[in-house]
Amino acid sequence: xxxxxxxxxxxxxxxxxxxxxxxxxxxxxxxxxxIHSLDQLKKGIQECIEYDQVPIKGFYxxxxxxxxxxxxxxxxxxxxxxxxxxxxxxxxxxxxxxxxFKNLNLETLQISFSTVDNIxxxxxxxxx
Numbered sequence: 001x002x003x004x005x006x007x008x009x010x011x012x013x014x015x016x017x018x019x020x021x022x023x024x025x026x027x028x029x030x031x032x033x034x035i036h037s038l039d040q041l042k043k044g045i046q047e048c049i050e051y052d053q054v055p056i057k058g059f060y061x062x063x064x065x066x067x068x069x070x071x072x073x074x075x076x077x078x079x080x081x082x083x084x085x086x087x088x089x090x091x092x093x094x095x096x097x098x099x100x101f102k103n104l105n106l107e108t109l110q111i112s113f114s115t116v117d118n119i120x121x122x123x124x125x126x127x128x
Contacts, residue, residue, distance in 0.1 A: 020044065024052040029061035029085075038071040045080075061085040068092045074099035081105070088114045095120070102126030 021044030022032040030048050035041045041064075049056065062083050069091060077083065081103050087110040096119045101109070104127055 022048040024054050028059050030059050031063040033065045035067040057082045063087040065089045070094040072100050096123040098122035
């Protein structure tokens with residue numbers, strides 16, 4: 001019985017830790033799930049950095065999963081110029097606007113099992 005209670009408490013603790021919008025992963029990534037606004041994304045990343053004590057340049061991957069993103073704009077990734085990999089997984093992106101990735105020196109932009117409604121002609125201009 002005691003073993004069951006300890007196991008249950010550990011499970012509850014694990015769920016509580018994983019309930020944030022964004023979590024730091026050991027592969028030096030911040031993974032955000034169920035994001036629906038730019039404010040939610042920025043707050044989630046900032047909370048993750050503070051809670052997990054991650055230096056701003058301590059992560060080089062930004063991953064968004066199971067999200068609906070209609071808020072990408074040229075300043076979405078401002079402050080994260082050090083990020084090398086951006087990954088969208090199981091995410092719906094309504095528009096990738098002109099200059100969305102400006103000032104980023106990405107090695108990988110991955111859009112997997114996701115939908116993108118529109119990519120503007122100069123979306124990747126100024127990326128390098």
